[in-house]
Amino acid sequence: LAKTTQPISMDSYEGQEVNITCSHNNIATNDYITWYQQFPSQGPRFIIQGYKTKVTNEVASLFIPADRKSSTLSLPRVSLSDTAVYYCLVASGYSTLTFGKGTMLLVSP
Amino acid sequence: ETGVTQTPRHLVMGMTNKKSLKCEQHLGHNAMYWYKQSAKKPLELMFVYNFKEQTENNSVPSRFSPECPNSSHLFLHLHTLQPEDSALYLCASSQVLLTSENEQFFGPGTRLTVL
Numbered sequence: 001l002a003k004t005t006q007p008i009s010m011d012s013y014e015g016q017e018v019n020i021t022c023s024h025n026n027i028a029t030n031d032y033i034t035w036y037q038q039f040p041s042q043g044p045r046f047i048i049q050g051y052k053t054k055v056t057n058e059v060a061s062l063f064i065p066a067d068r069k070s071s072t073l074s075l076p077r078v079s080l081s082d083t084a085v086y087y088c089l090v091a092s093g094y095s096t097l098t099f100g101k102g103t104m105l106l107v108s109p
Numbered sequence: 110e111t112g113v114t115q116t117p118r119h120l121v122m123g124m125t126n127k128k129s130l131k132c133e134q135h136l137g138h139n140a141m142y143w144y145k146q147s148a149k150k151p152l153e154l155m156f157v158y159n160f161k162e163q164t165e166n167n168s169v170p171s172r173f174s175p176e177c178p179n180s181s182h183l184f185l186h187l188h189t190l191q192p193e194d195s196a197l198y199l200c201a202s203s204q205v206l207l208t209s210e211n212e213q214f215f216g217p218g219t220r221l222t223v224l
Contacts, residue, residue, distance in 0.1 A: 099152040100151055
């Protein structure tokens, strides 16, 4: 299972774009990259998933360089309600997901 | 109701009590999971069920006993717990046994306090 490394915390202000980078140097050929969001005392919620290049949905964008050894979650124009912990996960095949400590994003007014 | 529901949302119990946590998913999924999240720790996968059959037990103490009567319901029976078992217990489900391409849907969790 590929190990991931992401910053422990990040601070931002409302309206700014936030980019959270995750390193996964040992990513395997079949691994997908998935990001989850978790609010306090709630279960994680799927945000976005990708394999290579760029993926965009109504919530975020995911940028994956050609070597796939890292990925960047981009949240456009964050609001106070985006304050949460963001997890980067890498897995393939029939493997259960391993959640790391994630990145605590604090958005201030 | 839709999604994954869990009851109760909060539970306080003594070390000699027996209680059960319930999880129900209304998504037609075939795989269900129990996770434990202690304060300031990553989520820990406890049990995995696929089509009602337990496929994974991550060295969980026997004081935690899971039950999956059908693909929509999952229980976690608790007995003689310890204070260090206090945590947020999360249930999740996925369409099929988890693969990297599948999204996992989580319930709101049960906040358990063991006195």
